[in-house]
Structure formats: structure tokens, C-alpha cells
Amino acid sequence: MKKRILVIDDEAALTRMMKLNIEASGNYEVRTENSGKNAITAAREFRPDMIFLDVMMPDKSGDDVAADLKQDPVLKHIPFVFLTAIVTNEETGGHASEISGNTFLAKPVKKEELIATIEKFTA
Amino acid sequence: MRNTPAEAQSCILMVDDNAANLGILSATLNNPQRRILAATSGAEALSIVREVLPDLILLDIVMPGMSGFDVIRELKSNPGTADVPVIFLSALSHPDDVVDGLRAGALDYIVKPFNAEEVEARVTNHLRLRKLELQREKQNARLELLNDRVLQTMREAVMGLDSEGRIVFANQAAVELLRAGDADALIGVYCDSLLDSKEPIDHMLKQTGQPAVHHFEAQTRGDNGEPLPLECSVAAVQGKADAQGSVLVVRDISERVKAANALRSAHDKVLQSHRALQQAQEKLIQAARMESVGQLAAGVAHETKNPLAIIQLGVEYLLDNEPHNETDQQVLEDIAEAVRRADTVVKGLMDFARESRIEAQAVDINRLIETSLSLIRHEARSRDIKVHSRLADKLPKFMADKDKISQVLVNLLMNATQSIGKNGEIDIITCYEKASRELLLDVPDKLHLSDRPLLQIIIQDNGGGIAEHDLRRLFDPFFTTKPVGEGTGLGLSVSRNIVQMHGGWLLLRNRSQKQGAEAILLFPVEENQAT
Ligand SMILES: Nc1ncnc2c1ncn2[C@@H]1O[C@H](COP(=O)(O)OP(=O)(O)O)[C@@H](O)[C@H]1O
Numbered sequence: 001m002k003k004r005i006l007v008i009d010d011e012a013a014l015t016r017m018m019k020l021n022i023e024a025s026g027n028y029e030v031r032t033e034n035s036g037k038n039a040i041t042a043a044r045e046f047r048p049d050m051i052f053l054d055v056m057m058p059d060k061s062g063d064d065v066a067a068d069l070k071q072d073p074v075l076k077h078i079p080f081v082f083l084t085a086i087v088t089n090e091e092t093g094g095h096a097s098e099i100s101g102n103t104f105l106a107k108p109v110k111k112e113e114l115i116a117t118i119e120k121f122t123a
Numbered sequence: 124m125r126n127t128p129a130e131a132q133s134c135i136l137m138v139d140d141n142a143a144n145l146g147i148l149s150a151t152l153n154n155p156q157r158r159i160l161a162a163t164s165g166a167e168a169l170s171i172v173r174e175v176l177p178d179l180i181l182l183d184i185v186m187p188g189m190s191g192f193d194v195i196r197e198l199k200s201n202p203g204t205a206d207v208p209v210i211f212l213s214a215l216s217h218p219d220d221v222v223d224g225l226r227a228g229a230l231d232y233i234v235k236p237f238n239a240e241e242v243e244a245r246v247t248n249h250l251r252l253r254k255l256e257l258q259r260e261k262q263n264a265r266l267e268l269l270n271d272r273v274l275q276t277m278r279e280a281v282m283g284l285d286s287e288g289r290i291v292f293a294n295q296a297a298v299e300l301l302r303a304g305d306a307d308a309l310i311g312v313y314c315d316s317l318l319d320s321k322e323p324i325d326h327m328l329k330q331t332g333q334p335a336v337h338h339f340e341a342q343t344r345g346d347n348g349e350p351l352p353l354e355c356s357v358a359a360v361q362g363k364a365d366a367q368g369s370v371l372v373v374r375d376i377s378e379r380v381k382a383a384n385a386l387r388s389a390h391d392k393v394l395q396s397h398r399a400l401q402q403a404q405e406k407l408i409q410a411a412r413m414e415s416v417g418q419l420a421a422g423v424a425h426e427t428k429n430p431l432a433i434i435q436l437g438v439e440y441l442l443d444n445e446p447h448n449e450t451d452q453q454v455l456e457d458i459a460e461a462v463r464r465a466d467t468v469v470k471g472l473m474d475f476a477r478e479s480r481i482e483a484q485a486v487d488i489n490r491l492i493e494t495s496l497s498l499i500r501h502e503a504r505s506r507d508i509k510v511h512s513r514l515a516d517k518l519p520k521f522m523a524d525k526d527k528i529s530q531v532l533v534n535l536l537m538n539a540t541q542s543i544g545k546n547g548e549i550d551i552i553t554c555y556e557k558a559s560r561e562l563l564l565d566v567p568d569k570l571h572l573s574d575r576p577l578l579q580i581i582i583q584d585n586g587g588g589i590a591e592h593d594l595r596r597l598f599d600p601f602f603t604t605k606p607v608g609e610g611t612g613l614g615l616s617v618s619r620n621i622v623q624m625h626g627g628w629l630l631l632r633n634r635s636q637k638q639g640a641e642a643i644l645l646f647p648v649e650e651n652q653a654t
């Protein structure tokens with residue numbers, strides 16, 4: 001069975017591109033969500049193996065979504081990775097990196113890093 | 124003790140060896156306002172005068188025993204009786220006799236036999252004159268007393284000078300101002316020898332015409348020899364034709380001058396702090412500007428990076444999605460390269476907006492100390508401060524930002540010179556060893572600086588040291604004990620930040636054995652870099 005990946009970002013074009021790239025590898029099924037507020041509902045329905053979460057979203061921030069995820073009895077074990085525009089690639093070392101216990105990927109993210117990160121978290 | 128005649132009554136003493144004459148005279152002069160005494164000889168007259176001082180004496184000249192001349196001589200020779208008016212009453216009628224009598228000191232001369240009315244008229248006149256005389260004396264005495272009181276209570280120094288400029292009198296204020304023991308010590312002294320004025324006082328007085336009073340400034344010496352500024356006024360006491368001396372009034376204006384100076388320096392200080400405020404304001408505006416650059420950069424980054432991410436992933440998707448012709452391939456690769464460039468530009472903006480980072484390179488710390496010392500050498504020399512360095516010769520290579528560490532050293536060295544002020548010593552020591560346990564008490568544990576050798580730089584001064592209550596606040600931004608314009612209070616906080624960026628710690632404390640303070644820099648160094 002294909003691993004399920006949920007991508008949450010208010011930028012629809014970006015989620016579309018992520019879906020295209022991730023699914024192109026043939027190993028994953030991607031669902032996208034463009035509203036922070038609907039993130040939890042989407043996750044409940046889709047039951048992903050991993051979540052990409054944008055930090056800055058207008059209706060609900062990635063931080064708040066993450067806090068809800070950690071509280072949710074069903075969703076709390078699902079790993080998530082933040083997508084951020086304000087941490088530079090240099091600071092993340094060019095890879096998904098830990099900052100105070102959370103993993104970040106700096107935008108613009110390369111397909112290669114995206115796949116490597118997914119593989120790491122869904123292994 | 125003599126009795127003076129009762130207040131209202133005038134007392135007349137008649138002296139004549141002829142009792143009949145006395146009777147007639149007494150009848151002539153008798154009047155309730157008068158007390159009339161009589162003596163029949165010169166000796167008796169003098170003994171009465173010793174008891175009662177008469178207002179007028181009518182004195183016969185030719186008498187057995189003491190003559191009238193003898194009596195008047197006796198009276199004049201005694202200061203207590205010299206002023207008592209005497210009228211000679213005599214049968215000697217030659218003009219020479221009259222002249223002799225008046226020369227002897229009599230006020231008047233009446234030739235016997237006398238006309239009663241004339242005697243009465245003359246006596247009345249003389250009594251009135253005598254009364255006026257006594258009144259004038261009394262008034263003079265009162266005026267003198269008043270004068271003295273006024274002079275002594277005045278705060279201004281008042282002195283009388285004779286025509287040569289010597290002091291003839293001085294009030295208490297003058298005695299105090301001129302630091303003389305008492306007024307007598309000033310009498311006879313040339314005033315110019317005590318007061319320094321541009322122009323000698325007698326010159327001023329000799330200037331003819333107006334103004335009658337000359338005002339001028341002068342100086343004298345205070346208790347400790349310091350100059351006291353004075354404001355003086357001098358006026359000539361004018362006789363008929365020429366000056367008979369002068370009166371000099373002197374005021375000590377040192378308080379006024381001091382106040383004026385204080386006012387001026389307060390004004391300067393206000394100007395200075397105004398300037399400092401302006402500078403601070405400029406700094407704040409600059410800081411605010413930087414902050415908004417930071418916010419702007421974050422906004423730009425966010426707004427730019429999302430589209431970049433979309434393009435990036437879109438290009439990558441297309442590149443992976445074969446087949447395409449060579450041209451398509453080239454176009455997609457060019458786009459990918461453009462995304463990378465745009466990303467670099469945004470990153471640069473973010474770096475600029477953030478606190479600048481350290482640019483580490485291998486640094487020879489001893490060399491860096493020498494360089495930093497050369498920056499403060501001039502300042503140290505002008506303050507007579509000697510700088511000694513004791514630098515360990517085998518130190519590990521130190522990865523550090525040269526400019527920033529130099530900035531720290533200069534900050535600390537400037538603090539040391541400022542604390543010394545003038546004339547002192549600064550020691551700079553370097554070593555590579557573990558920090559003492561006592562030193563580590565002041566180092567945060569999380570820096571992990573214990574249990575390993577550290578690169579240490581110690582800067583010691585023999586200045587004033589640090590007050591107990593300031594110790595905790597030294598590193599607070601803007602904490603300074605220096606006057607406005609001299610200290611910003613940022614040196615230590617910026618320095619500690621820089622040291623922390625290098626993983627190290629900066630301490631400042633009073634020296635334990637000697638006077639003064641010491642700054643201690645502790646840096647971790649990678650073991651394998653030790654030579
Ligand atoms: N070597 C020293 N000796 C005594 N006091 C010092 C020394 N260095 C610093 N200080 C104290 O620490 C304060 C803060 O220093 P700093 O942050 O460099 O600011 P500033 O020098 O502008 O006052 C100084 O005002 C002074 O009171």
C-alpha cells in the first residue's frame with residue numbers, strides 16, 4: 001500500500017507542485033489542504049503517515065495546527081515537518097533540521113530533499 | 124564726684140572778693156531758672172567747681188591770693204573744666220586788659236562798674252550758647268556712636284583713607300575681608316598694599332570732575348592665598364579746595380562670581396547633554412530603521428520564497444517528466460538557476476537584517492593584542508599610563524572574528540584607562556589553562572567551560588575599581604557611571620555578546636590582592652588546534 005502524505009499550505013500552487021513531485025515517484029499518495037483551520041479534519045479523514053505543515057498561514061498558523069495535532073488522541077503519533085520561508089537553507093544546513101524539537105524544511109525546497117525527508121519519516 | 128546742675132536750671136558761679144559786688148550781681152541775675160553760686164576767692168571758686176560744674180563763671184580779675192587769671196589758667200588746664208565759659212568782670216578797663224583777658228580764654232569781658240541790663244543780656248546769651256554747645260556735643264557723641272554702629276554692622280568693608288592712601292579707620296567687615304587681626308592692625312597701612320586694582324586708588328581720586336564716586340574691581344587674597352574678587356567704590360572727602368582723604372567701600376563678590384561660573388558650567392552641561400540626547404536619538408532612529416529593515420526582510424522573504432518554491436518544484440517536476448527536447452531542457456535548467464540566484468539574494472537580505480555574525484579565522488591572539496594596544500597607546504601615553512604585557516608564547520590557534528575580538532579588547536582597555544584616569548598601570552596577560560574554580564562560579568554552566576583548558580586573556584588596571592553595588596549591573600546595556608558624553612554603557616554588554624558568540628565568557632571584577640579591576644576573557648579552543 002502506498003504511504004499517505006498530507007500537505008498543508010495556504011498556497012494552492014505550491015501544494016499542487018508538491019503533490020505532483022511526490023506522487024511522481026510512484027510510492028506515495030498525496031492529499032493537499034489549503035486552510036489551516038481544516039487541517040485537523042483533513043488529517044482525521046485521510047489518516048496520513050506524515051504531514052507537511054506550512055508555518056505561516058493566514059487563518060491558522062502552523063504552530064497552532066501542530067499543537068492541536070499533538071493533543072489529538074488519533075493524530076498525535078503522526079510525524080510532521082514544518083515548511084518555512086523565514087529560516088534560511090544555511091541555517092537548516094540544507095536539510096530538514098531540528099530547531100527546538102521540531103523539524104523544518106526551508107523554502108524553496110528541492111524535490112530531492114522532499115523525498116529524502118519523507119523516506120526518513122515514513123520508514 | 125561732681126554733681127551736674129539740675130537739668131532745667133542753669134548754674135552760674137560768681138567770683139568776687141567784694142561781697143557787695145556779689146550781692147548786686149546776684150540781685151541782677153536772680154531768676155528761678157538759675158542757680159547762683161558765689162565764691163569770694165579764687166581758691167573757693169575752684170573748690171566749688173570741683174563739686175558742681177557751672178554753666179557760666181563770672182570772674183573778677185583782681186583778688187587777693189589767686190587772681191582771676193590764675194583761676195582761669197587752672198580751669199583751662201583741667202580737661203573737665205576747660206570748656207566752662209568764663210566772663211571776666213573787672214575794674215581794669217584798659218583795652219590791653221580786655222585783650223589779655225580774652226587771650227587767657229575768657230569768652231567775654233565786662234568792665235566794672237557794670238550796667239545791670241548789659242550783664243543780664245550777656246549772661247543770657249552766654250548761657251544760651253553754652254546750652255547749644257552742650258546739646259551739640261551730646262548730638263555729636265550720638266552721631267559718632269550711630270556712625271560706628273552703622274559701619275560695624277555693614278557687610279561691606281568700609282575704610283577711611285588719608286590723602287596719602289593710608290588707612291585711618293576700618294570697620295569690622297574690612298578687618299575680616301583683609302584678614303587683619305583687628306582694626307588697629309590696618310591703621311596706617313597703605314591700602315594699595317592690600318588691594319590689587321588695575322589703577323592705583325589715588326590716581327582715580329586725582330581725576331578731576333565727575334564722577335565723584337569711582338567704581339572699580341580689585342582682588343585680595345583669601346585664607347588659603349586664593350584670589351578673592353572684589354567690587355570697590357571710592358569717594359574723596361572733599362575739603363574746600365583739595366581732597367582730604369577718601370572713603371573706600373569694598374564688597375567681596377566671590378560668591379557672585381562663583382554663582383555666575385556655576386551657572387555658566389550648568390549651561391554648558393545642558394548643552395552637552397542636549398548634544399548627547401541628539402546623538403542617542405539618532406542612534407535610536409538608526410536602530411528603529413534597522414528593526415524595520417529586519418521586519419521588511421522577513422516579509423519579503425516570506426512573500427518571495429513561496430513563489431520560488433512553486434517554481435522550483437514545478438521545474439523539477441517537468442525536468443523529471445521525460446521526454447523533452449534539448450531546448451525545453453535548457454529552458455528548465457535556466458529557470459532552476461534563476462531560482463537559486465533569487466534565493467541567494469533573499470538570503471543576503473535576511474542576513475543583513477539579522478545581528479551580524481562572526482567571521483571566524485585562525486587568529487594569533489598575542490598579535491591581535493599587540494594590534495589592539497597600538498590603538499590605545501596614544502590615549503595611554505597622554506594619561507601617563509604604562510602598559511605591560513605578559514603573553515604566553517605557546518598558545519593554541521584560536522578560531523575567532525579578528526575585528527570583533529579587537530573591538531572587545533579596545534573596549535576593555537579603554538575602560539581600564541578611564542578608570543585609572545591619570546598615571547597608572549595596565550597589565551595584559553594571556554595563558555592557556557583551566558579556569559580556577561572560584562572564577563567558574565561566575566560562568567554559566569551551559570557554556571561547558573569547566574574541566575578543560577581555556578584561552579584566557581586578563582586585563583588588569585590599578586584604577587578606582589568597581590563599587591560593590593555596581594557589580595551586578597556592569598553588563599546591563601546602557602549602565603554607566605561615567606558622565607554624559609563620556610560613557611555609553613554599551614561597551615561591556617556588546618563585548619560580552621561578542622565573546623559569547625565565540626562560545627566564551629567575559630567577567631569583570633575587583634582585583635583580590637591589589638587596587639583596581641580586572642577583566643577576564645575565557646575562550647574554549649578545540650584541543651586539536653593547540654600547537
Ligand atoms: N576597569 C574598570 N574599572 C572600574 N570600573 C569599570 C571598569 N570597566 C568598566 N567599569 C564600570 O562599568 C561601567 C560600564 O562600562 P561600559 O559598559 O564599558 O560602559 P562605559 O565605559 O561607556 O561606561 C563603567 O561605567 C564603569 O562604572
Ligand SMILES: [Mg+2]
Nearest residue numbers: 534538614615
Ligand atoms: Mg567602556
